[in-house]
Amino acid sequence: MSNETAAITRHRAFSVARVFAITTNTLTELTRLKVFYVLLIFALLLIGSSIFMARLTFQQEFQILKDVSLGAMSIFTSLLAIVATARLIPQDLEDRTVYTILAKPVPRFEYIVGKLTGVLLLLAISTLVMSAMFLAVLYIREQAVLHETLRQMSAAPREQIDDALRAVRSSALNIDIFPGIVIIYLKACLLAALTLFVSTFATTNIFTIVVMVFIYFIGHLQATAREYWLQEHSTGWITHSFLALVALIFPDLQTFNLVDDIVVGAAIPLGLFAKTAVLGIFYTTIYTLLATFVFYGKEL
Amino acid sequence: MMRFAYHAAALRRSVLVLAMVLAFGVMKLPGERALFVQHRQLHFRGVEFNLDLREQLGQLGFIAALSGFRSIVADVLFIQAHVAWERTEWSRVLLLFRQVTTLQPRAILFWDMAAWHMAWNASVAAMNDRTQPRLALRVKAQREYFALGKDFLERGIKNNPEKPQLYETLARLYKEKYKDHASASEFFAKAAALPGAPGYEKRFAAYELSYCEGREREAYQRLRQLYDAGENERLPTLITRLKFLEQKLNIAQDQRIPDEGR
Amino acid sequence: MTDAAVAVRGLTKVFPVPFHRQWSRRKPRDIDGQPEGVTSREASYQSVVAVRDLDLRIEPGEVYGLLGPNGSGKSTTLKIILGLVSPTRGQTEIFGRDSSLVESREAVGFLPENPYFYKYLTGEETLRFFGKLCGLSGARLRERADQLLELVGLTNARDRRLSTYSKGMLQRIGLAQALIHEPKLLVLDEPTAGVDPAGSRDIRNLIVDLKRRGITVLLSSHLLAQAQEICDRVGILADGVLVCEGRLEELIAIENQTELVLENASDALVDQIKTLATSSNAKLIARRRSTTTLERLFLDATSEGSNK
Ligand SMILES: Nc1ncnc2c1ncn2[C@@H]1O[C@H](COP(=O)(O)OP(=O)(O)OP(=O)(O)O)[C@@H](O)[C@H]1O
Ligand SMILES: [Mg+2]
Numbered sequence: 001m002s003n004e005t006a007a008i009t010r011h012r013a014f015s016v017a018r019v020f021a022i023t024t025n026t027l028t029e030l031t032r033l034k035v036f037y038v039l040l041i042f043a044l045l046l047i048g049s050s051i052f053m054a055r056l057t058f059q060q061e062f063q064i065l066k067d068v069s070l071g072a073m074s075i076f077t078s079l080l081a082i083v084a085t086a087r088l089i090p091q092d093l094e095d096r097t098v099y100t101i102l103a104k105p106v107p108r109f110e111y112i113v114g115k116l117t118g119v120l121l122l123l124a125i126s127t128l129v130m131s132a133m134f135l136a137v138l139y140i141r142e143q144a145v146l147h148e149t150l151r152q153m154s155a156a157p158r159e160q161i162d163d164a165l166r167a168v169r170s171s172a173l174n175i176d177i178f179p180g181i182v183i184i185y186l187k188a189c190l191l192a193a194l195t196l197f198v199s200t201f202a203t204t205n206i207f208t209i210v211v212m213v214f215i216y217f218i219g220h221l222q223a224t225a226r227e228y229w230l231q232e233h234s235t236g237w238i239t240h241s242f243l244a245l246v247a248l249i250f251p252d253l254q255t256f257n258l259v260d261d262i263v264v265g266a267a268i269p270l271g272l273f274a275k276t277a278v279l280g281i282f283y284t285t286i287y288t289l290l291a292t293f294v295f296y297g298k299e300l
Numbered sequence: 301m302m303r304f305a306y307h308a309a310a311l312r313r314s315v316l317v318l319a320m321v322l323a324f325g326v327m328k329l330p331g332e333r334a335l336f337v338q339h340r341q342l343h344f345r346g347v348e349f350n351l352d353l354r355e356q357l358g359q360l361g362f363i364a365a366l367s368g369f370r371s372i373v374a375d376v377l378f379i380q381a382h383v384a385w386e387r388t389e390w391s392r393v394l395l396l397f398r399q400v401t402t403l404q405p406r407a408i409l410f411w412d413m414a415a416w417h418m419a420w421n422a423s424v425a426a427m428n429d430r431t432q433p434r435l436a437l438r439v440k441a442q443r444e445y446f447a448l449g450k451d452f453l454e455r456g457i458k459n460n461p462e463k464p465q466l467y468e469t470l471a472r473l474y475k476e477k478y479k480d481h482a483s484a485s486e487f488f489a490k491a492a493a494l495p496g497a498p499g500y501e502k503r504f505a506a507y508e509l510s511y512c513e514g515r516e517r518e519a520y521q522r523l524r525q526l527y528d529a530g531e532n533e534r535l536p537t538l539i540t541r542l543k544f545l546e547q548k549l550n551i552a553q554d555q556r557i558p559d560e561g562r
Numbered sequence: 563m564t565d566a567a568v569a570v571r572g573l574t575k576v577f578p579v580p581f582h583r584q585w586s587r588r589k590p591r592d593i594d595g596q597p598e599g600v601t602s603r604e605a606s607y608q609s610v611v612a613v614r615d616l617d618l619r620i621e622p623g624e625v626y627g628l629l630g631p632n633g634s635g636k637s638t639t640l641k642i643i644l645g646l647v648s649p650t651r652g653q654t655e656i657f658g659r660d661s662s663l664v665e666s667r668e669a670v671g672f673l674p675e676n677p678y679f680y681k682y683l684t685g686e687e688t689l690r691f692f693g694k695l696c697g698l699s700g701a702r703l704r705e706r707a708d709q710l711l712e713l714v715g716l717t718n719a720r721d722r723r724l725s726t727y728s729k730g731m732l733q734r735i736g737l738a739q740a741l742i743h744e745p746k747l748l749v750l751d752e753p754t755a756g757v758d759p760a761g762s763r764d765i766r767n768l769i770v771d772l773k774r775r776g777i778t779v780l781l782s783s784h785l786l787a788q789a790q791e792i793c794d795r796v797g798i799l800a801d802g803v804l805v806c807e808g809r810l811e812e813l814i815a816i817e818n819q820t821e822l823v824l825e826n827a828s829d830a831l832v833d834q835i836k837t838l839a840t841s842s843n844a845k846l847i848a849r850r851r852s853t854t855t856l857e858r859l860f861l862d863a864t865s866e867g868s869n870k
Contacts, residue, residue, distance in 0.1 A: 012697075013664075021694035025680065032682045057383070059409050064378075067371035074368045095678045100739065101645045103672035103749075104695040107664045163498070175479070201317075220366045223336055226329070248325025253334045253368075255339070260371045264407035272338055279331050286324050290317065298311050299577075300646045309579065 018106055019114040030084050035122065038076050042130050045072050046137050058145045059171045063264065065141065069134040070180065070259040076130070077123055077188035078216065085193035085281050086208040089295070098300060107260025112292045119192045127185045142172040176266075177225075179273040180259035186280030187256035191216070193287035194251065200294040219253035222246060232235070251283050356399050365403055371387065374404040381417075390422040394448065408465050411456030415466075419449025419473050446477045467491035468501060471508070481511040502526065503538060510541045520545040527557060565658030567778040568626075569641055569748050570618035570759060573636050573652035575802075577610040592636040612638040614802040616652070619779055620795075622746070625773050627789040630799035636782035637675055639799070640751050643780070644672050656747060668696075671740030675751040675782075681725035685716050685735050688724060689742055696743035710738040716765070730761045737765065741772075748772060750781040754788060766792055 053061040092098040202208040229243035354362040381396035415452035423445035453470040471487035474480040485508035492501035509519035638735035641647040645661040689707040714734040754762040797807040
């Protein structure tokens with residue numbers, strides 16, 4: 001090595017500043033794409049669903065409000081993850097902006113991680129905003145019902161009133177919803193990473209999105225296929241290997257649908273939450289690594 | 301013919317990626333299965349997606365239920381059931397509630413509503429059915445609806461053994477519809493034993509027992525215990541039942557509870 | 563011995579033609595017979611040899627022009643030097659560091675051909691973004707962005723989105739982003755493409771200025787007149803082969819030939835000169851209107867190259 005080389009500043013193998021630059025840039029790009037319209041649709045859905053509920057009891061009303069909100073949240077974050085990620089890298093390749101970025105001292109790994117982090121940040125913001133909207137509506141409805149209950153029961157003894165109010169409160173919000181929302185977010189993260197992986201070898205955005213929608217549906221069936229594969233041995237070998245392929249290639253998305261049960265009052269143990277979260281992070285990491293691997297071999 | 305040979309490098313890479321995906325697939329299996337087992341134990345994911353469910357829900361509902369819309373589909377069906385009830389279409393109510401509870405077996409509310417519609421609403425409607433002149437058949441229909449309600453509650457309990465509400469409803473069903481006080485008492489007691497049960501469950505269990513021929517002593521002991529527990533439990537019904545049993549069991553005067561209004 | 567600014571040794575790049583395009587293309591375009599340096603296995607399948615056995619060495623402080631017609635492999639060579647495309651065979655280095663290493667890119671700024679940036683960013687945001695990628699931050703980055711906007715004359719447009727920029731402005735912001743981290747080597751792929759004459763002149767002056775400051779420049783072009791003005795050395799590519807290379811004066815001068823440029827010469831005079839020449843053992847081999855010398859060289863060299 002010559003003196004001249006030594007004079008050049010030492011290169012850092014991984015730089016948070018560089019990743020952060022790409023992340024904020026990606027976030028800017030995504031916000032300019034008006035993806036936040038999804039949030040507007042969510043708000044409309046929240047308001048719309050309350051029209052249905054006029055003639056139901058408060059337990060029914062709260063349950064439907066929670067179901068609709070969290071179900072929509074799950075769908076919208078997943079959809080957002082797929083649609084926002086699908087075009088991220090192909091667009092850069094097509095516009096050749098990737099040349100200018102990778103011609104700087106930016107490892108391809110950082111580029112991938114930066115892009116993905118941008119999407120994950122977008123998803124986090126969307127999830128937070130949707131949660132806030134949902135909680136606000138739930139709180140307003142809860143207050144209204146509490147008020148109504150107090151008015152109706154003004155003559156009843158103290159104990160009964162307390163009982164009734166407790167019943168209203170407990171059917172409105174249960175704390176277990178929050179870990180449920182975290183899991184919804186992690187599911188969206190894994191879908192984003194998987195979309196990124198698919199987009200590194202897909203030829204068009206449409207292809208990526210179609211493949212991801214396919215994966216989304218099969219992913220919810222993966223558990224059924226997997227258990228069948230591992231427990232039934234009476235099937236023919238063709239069916240058997242098909243099931244094995246489904247079980248190995250697709251992620252188990254059904255595992256991440258904890259809210260369905262949480263909403264109706266099932267308590268989620270900390271261990272289950274932690275394991276699910278770890279699985280989600282594990283999937284996300286692996287798909288990111290795979291995306292990076294394919295991207296390294298890519299002819300730009 | 302296509303010539304693959306040149307693309308050997310690209311092909312090798314694709315095969316490598318596929319191998320990595322499969323290897324990762326093998327790696328993730330134990331974790332996925334462990335979670336699956338835990339879900340089962342905790343009665344999470346109470347739904348098994350099978351052909352039966354698909355037949356029930358239709359293609360579209362099935363796909364929606366599969367893709368994270370499960371609870372929303374259940375809600376939609378529930379609202380439909382609500383409408384069917386307003387129109388007193390009982391067989392439709394039954395069908396819809398079967399779907400709702402299959403989709404969302406952890407929702408106490410749905411089991412409870414299903415049982416209530418069957419055992420309390422539909423049964424009464426069947427008894428008052430003017431199109432059926434024969435009493436025997438009306439009674440038969442009524443009993444069938446009782447049984448349907450009971451069935452919903454039993455399955456609901458199986459799916460949610462840790463929640464007291466359905467035990468209580470089942471107890472009420474036994475008490476009000478079957479006049480089976482022993483079973484009613486048993487289920488009130490079961491509800492009372494669960495965490496989060498309201499205080500009255502224990503009392504109700506004892507009341508029901510007081511109606512059972514041959515179990516008066518046991519009932520008396522339980523009621524007395526409640527009475528001794530404090531002022532809060534000394535409600536009019538409790539005192540009436542206790543006095544009734546004191547009479548029936550010939551309890552010694554000095555051990556009896558004091559008279560009202562003393 | 564100091565490292566060369568750019569060293570390219572035995573570089574070959576073969577692009578596979580994707581399956582779906584092979585159907586419409588019956589005959590391999592590039593490969594007739596067996597070009598040297600390409601094995602029979604590579605040559606016998608449908609593919610494009612973009613660069614063939616290329617050797618280059620660019621010394622620090624030099625301005626080097628890579629010339630060649632469309633599709634001759636200029637851009638491919640530059641991309642390989644920057645590590646954006648992996649070579650099929652051979653090696654490239656920047657200041658002694660292999661192009662496949664990320665750190666080799668610290669000392670180089672690159673302007674791709676027809677650059678296209680994030681159009682939702684303003685000029686200033688673009689520079690700040692690329693500056694951050696090079697590890698700049700804070701006051702230093704701000705200062706550097708201001709300097710460069712000034713240098714390329716975009717100070718007035720700094721707060722406008724790139725979607726509103728003209729092609730010439732994009733080229734200039736591209737140049738600014740290539741210079742953001744004060745690289746010792748600048749690689750420019752057709753820096754004056756699509757830029758009007760005045761703009762070209764500005765860019766040319768800028769390059770001359772950079773050279774004065776000791777920055778090595780490697781540029782590709784097919785505008786010969788320009789290359790002639792600013793390049794110390796040029797290499798001419800034809801079909802991926804370096805057909806000639808050297809200092810401009812040397813390339814242009816044909817040692818045993820002298821060219822006379824006459825004005826208002828009658829045919830009689832030319833005939834006289836011809837006899838005079840024959841009598842002194844010389845031979846008049848051509849008689850034609852003068853062209854830009856480099857252009858002639860270029861046409862000669864490239865037609866020679868494709869006849870190989
Ligand atoms: N990604 C690619 N896949 C297949 N072939 C390619 C690819 N990139 C370039 N080529 C081919 O390689 C050859 C050289 O292309 P290159 O872009 O290097 O030429 P160039 O000298 O820059 O031309 P121009 O002056 O038009 O920019 C061309 O025949 C081109 O078709
Ligand atoms: Mg080019």
